[in-house]
Amino acid sequence: MDVITTHINADFDCLGGMIAAKKLYPDAAMVFAGAQERSLREFFMQSACYAYEFKRIKDIDLEDITRLILVDVCQAERIGPFGEVAKRPGVEVHIYDHHPNKPHALRGTVEEVRSVGSTVTVLTHIFMERGIHPNADEATMMLLGLYEDTSKLLSHATSSADYQAAAYLVEHGGNLNTVSDFLVQELTSDQVALLHELLQSLTAINVNSIDVHVAHASVDDFVGDLAVLAHKIKDMHALNALFVAVRMGDRIFMVGRSRLPEVSAGEILEEFGGGGHAFASSATVKDLTLVQVLDKLPVVLRRHVNPHWEARHIMFSPVKSVQKADTIAQVREILTRYNINAMPVLDGDRVVGIITRQVVEKAAHHLLEDIPVSEYMSSDFSSVTPDTALQTLQELIVGRHQRFVPVVEDDGQLVGALTRTDLLHHLVSGAVARRRQGIGDPGNGLTLKKRTVAHLLRNQLRDSLQKTLSTIGAVGDALGRSVFVVGGFVRDLLLRQENFDVDIVVEGDGIAFAEEYARRYDCRVRAHKKFATAVLIFADGFKVDVASARTEYYLEPGALPTVENASIKLDLYRRDFTINTLAIALNGPHFGELLDYFGGQNDLRGKAIRVLHNLSFVEDPTRMFRAIRFEQRLGFQMGRHTVHLLKSAVRMGFLDKISGPRVFNELVLIFRESDPLPAMRRLDELGLLAFIHPTLSVRHLSDGTFAAAKQAVDWYELLYTGERCQRWKVFFLCLLSDLDHGEVQQIVQRLAMPPQCEEFFGSERDAATRILNQIEWRSMQSYRWRDSDIHALLKDLPVEALLYGMAITEHEEARRTISHFITHLRHVKCLLRGHDLQSLGLAPGPIYREIFDALLDVRLDGQVVTREDELQFVTNRYVEKIEEKPSR
Structure with missing residues (x-):
């Protein structure tokens, strides 16, 4: 190789x-x-x-x-x-x-x-x-x-x-x-002064819904590397299209930079006697003043910047609708459930009207809740087709004040809709959120890829995972279904962190998709029809979760959500935080295209944890724990408004509405983090620990307790004993270390822990505490331990309790005693077996347990080493005594 x-x-x-x-x-x-x-x-x-x-x-x-x-x-x-x-x-x-x-x-x-x-x-x-x-x-x-x-x-x-x-x-x-x-270099003093003047003049010209920025300056002497300054301005303000014009002496020097296929920098500067590529160009103008160049530039831009936006590019789908026979009460419930302000009214499959929240509320106020919606819907509306031009949409929404526009096919079937808000979002950021079709090639040379992350998928993922994502997209193409990888996987990909928890969302039947994928490729399917989800299980044990795109609503605060099929946008909207709403398209034509409807990329760059809407913590209070877990794991910080909403939800008692097992699960996830202490402090600071139990707090715990627990767990895992350690239990024990038995039992009951955990945090915790006190007391008395004594004392404790003891003890001798047991004594076994005792003439019975206990003690204390030593010990102590007994 x-x-x-x-x-x-x-x-x-x-x-x-x-x-x-x-x-x-x-x-x-x-x-x-x-x-x-x-x-x-x-x-x-x-x-x-x-x-x-x-x-x-x-x-x-x-x-x-x-x-x-x-x-x-x-x-x-x-x-x-x-x-x-x-x-x-x-x-x-x-x-x-x-x-x-x-x-x-x-x-x-x-x-x-x-x-x-x-x-x-x-x-x-x-x-x-x-x-x-x-x-x-x-x-x-x-x-x-x-x-x-x-x-x-x-x-x-x-x-x-x-x-x-x-x-x-x-x-x-x-x-x-x-x-x-791409080459970074130090700027001269003249370049710094020119850069400052350019930044002072930077303005945006909106051309056909696309922002093109222009900067200009005037200097008497020539200043080199104007392209470098243009590049710096573009990066400093994350601009997609920039044109710089500078008078130097008797000439105007122009530089154009574009990341958008709709803005060809080369074509635009050709009109000033220059040229270049679609994404980078330059020109030198001799026969115009700077004022004339700046007057001409907007005219040229209007001729060349033409994105051809259509309704299909900005509409949303699927659309929630009602039938004309539905009552005002039914419509009101749907509008509230899905947090929408307007809906189309259908007669079968045909749109016959539009109903708004304002009309429904007024009708309800007048006690008209049982009247069919057809009585109060607006039938004076216009619909459009998917290929309707943006200019027509603007005239309809702005000029004719129609707030909700249905999008229908030629046969009248409803395929989408758009609102005044959708148009506003597009006008503000439509140039940044490129169309999912028709993305052009910016020209020859190296192609800039600002709106896709295909390069990250290729560079960061192992070959087998790349192939899996590619084949998932191919199956989506074959079925005519849009397929996306979503959530934490995408978040961590952008953060350059490994994450092998792959979640796939299908716009359609996720289970049917998974079954078709398994039919074509070597894997098994485990379906969960109740939740419309499935798991693909590959031959090497790798798993991929598949779900139908769905939306959810909550019948009451803290309840589990009710789920319905929806579009990818609505699916992402139901998620907890903006940084987890990112998705990557996997279908062939759009493979690697990043979907960011809710500002997830901005919050990743700003290292911020933000909820999507003001009722997020009310609908699902467990998100409070997840917010803190992500905050500490990623080194991010909750936004000020998110913190305000969290504190409000705590103050209003919404935590009391969620079941104990759900809270317990969130705590376990936090304790599974590498270092849970910062998260525990944050839980304490925001009042979430007190909700679990009034006396629970980490303020009394020193940093050393959790640090010692982490050190003990890391040490144990490096031993490679083959026995799994549940590290979360060790940290949970540290949190409970200053509570008495009764207080711990109240927490166990509050969290409705499963029986095995109830036993661990109950009787096994008490036994560990009692034994640790004995070890510490004997250590202070300079007690000379025999290995058999140590083994007898610690043999019945789970490994998590042993590591907890190592973490909380302040006596180094006690810590060494537990460490010695784990590394040298815990897995010591006798070499003899029951058939060996039978061969010595010993009949099976309770004496076998006595013999093996005694044999283990002498082996632990070094009195026997080989199998022959053990045989000799048993013969001397037990067989001879049996033979000496008089027969009856």
């Missing part, structure tokens, strides 16, 4: 060198030896270089490597785990570097080490010598490395060979605009 790698903390020269080396070794796997510099990580996030299939170290069997190709490095200590591979006999090492005469350098079978400005230069000259031609993307990534290592061909290490290499890469499509965008 061939592997291409580079030094840890890789930079652009490493990336460009690896891409170039792949041309020389097409069958080799590209693997980073360690971390990458920040600028390179950002490049991976924004570019399409995932197509080059970089692999992770954990996906590579180091023993299979027979040839190691090193790029921009020749020292074993700089290539992480590949250092040992490079030194292994039989491994062929090829080195491409521009750092000659390095101390302790590796020696390679092939060595191409030249004194030039970058490793990319070395490899480019090999291309030139052998007639190898990179494509535009490869040339651009190589050019990034060359320009970075030579400080844009201005460093003292730059040679003529570097200029030749740069020219060769530009000739083969290397994009200097992309290079300028």
Whole structure:
């Protein structure tokens, strides 16, 4: 197996060198030896270089490597785990570097080490010598490395060979605009002053519902790298389309940047005598003043920015509706249940009217709840088709004041609807939330991927999981169903954290989808028809949860929800926090497209935990515990309004309305976290512990108690005893450590713990406390323990109780005693068995237990070691005595 790698903390020269080396070794796997510099990580996030299939170290069997190709490095200590591979006999090492005469350098079978400005230069000259031609993307990534290592061909290490290499890469499509965008450099004082003036002038022009930002300035002398300043402004304000115009002397310099297919920067600046790509362009204007350029720009934008939005792009579906014979009371109940303000009224499948909450409330106020809705619905309305243009929708909603617009097919069947709020949201952010169809290619070179996360799926997930998600999307395509991966998996993907809990949502019958998937692929299905969910179980034990897209409502605070089928948007709306409302489309045409209806990405960036609506904690008070768990696990902070809502729900007693088992489950999840103490403090601070029991608090506990518990649990897990430890029980015991038996029993009953937990936190906790007191007392008396004494004292305690004892004791000798029992005594067994005693002439009976107890004691105390020793002990102590007894 061939592997291409580079030094840890890789930079652009490493990336460009690896891409170039792949041309020389097409069958080799590209693997980073360690971390990458920040600028390179950002490049991976924004570019399409995932197509080059970089692999992770954990996906590579180091023993299979027979040839190691090193790029921009020749020292074993700089290539992480590949250092040992490079030194292994039989491994062929090829080195491409521009750092000659390095101390302790590796020696390679092939060595191409030249004194030039970058490793990319070395490899480019090999291309030139052998007639190898990179494509535009490869040339651009190589050019990034060359320009970075030579400080844009201005460093003292730059040679003529570097200029030749740069020219060769530009000739083969290397994009200097992309290079300028991604390379970070220090700004000069003139550039800083110009940047400040540009930021002061930054304004937005709304063109056909898309915001295009414009910045301008005027300086007397030339200031270089205007593209760099434009890139900084675009990133500072997260702009999707930006045009910068600066007068420098007698000329106007313009730069355009766009992330939107609807805004072609190249076409727009062509009208000013310039040009470029759809996503990056520039122009130099000689015959216009700055004022004239700024007057002309909006006119040009109106000609070129044309997104062709239609009703299908902004409507929601499915739509809640009522029949014309339904009563006002029935309609009122539906409007309240689903928190909506208007609905279509149907006669069979045909829309015949619209009813609003205001009309229903007034009718109810006048005691007309039993009257059919057809009596008070509005029949003076217009409907539209899915391909109705945005301009028509604006005229209908704004000009004719129709707040609710049904969307129907040509045959009159209702397929969606849109409201005045939907139109407003689109006008404000429609340019950012691109259409799910017709997303164009911004041009040649490296394609920026701002609205999809397909690159994250390819770069962060193991190959088997990527394949599973791809096949799930393929089955969705075959069934004509939209399929999404949702929730925590998506959240953690964006946070670059591992999460193998995969939740799939299907717009349609989730169980039928799972059964069809299992029919096509090698897995089993476990269906839960009551909840319209299923689990796909693969041959290796991996599981994927599948559910139908659904909405839910609560008949009363704290009750379990009632669930109904719905769209993906409504499914996401029922979730707990905005950061858990993200979804990724898996269907082929849209694979990797990120759905963010509720600002989840913003809250991930802002590290905020926010509920979706004001009644969230009222409808499901267990969300209070989840908010704190996510807050502490992710290092986030609850938004101020969310904290206010939580405190209000606690103060109003909604926690009393949820069942004990649901609260207990949330506590267990918190105690399963690596360090639950911060979450416990937050629960205490917000009054949730007092709800469980008035005397429960962590304020009396020192940090040392939970820290010692964590240390004890981590220590035990490193022993690899093969016996599972439920770490949450250890932490739960620490929380209860200062409570008496009666108080603990009240908590057990309040939480309705299952019988095994009731026993553990009851009699077993009491026994552990009593035994720990004995150990501590004997330790203070300098008691000389025999191992058999320790074993007799601790043998019946669960491992969690033992670790709890290690955590709370303040006596080091007591801690060592428990540790010694766990590591050396707990699993000691006698070598003899019952048939051995029978062979000695001992008849089965109660004496067997006596013999084995005595035998275990002498083994623990080191008096017997071998099987023969045990036989001798039993013969001397028991067999001889039996033989000495007179016969009757």
